[in-house]
Amino acid sequence: MSKFNVLEHEIVPEHHLVPLDEEMSVLKKLNVTRDNLPKISINDPAIKALEEIHGKLEPGRIIKIIRKSPTAGYYEYYRVIVKSVI
DSSP: OOOOOGGGSTTSOEEEEOOHHHHHHHHHHHTOOGGGSOEEETTSHHHHHHHHHHOOOOTTOEEEEEEEETTTEEEEEEEEEESOOO
8 A cells, every 4th residue: 555645746835854054044045033934733744744755853944835826936935843833
């Protein structure tokens, strides 16, 4: 039985783990702190799929999400992994 990878679904935007050595430059480019980023739960299906690729992910890691937009082409934004989203 094969597992379904949510990241391969056509309506799910691309999710990429930002390498640790690039996280500070991303935060500087956006002029924000990690606490200012939108949050994504460690239990989110996309994060679980990324863990299949990268291994266990810890809260605080930054995820880059790339969405396709009919007007803007591609739009990228970032989220920080948290234990749970309230």
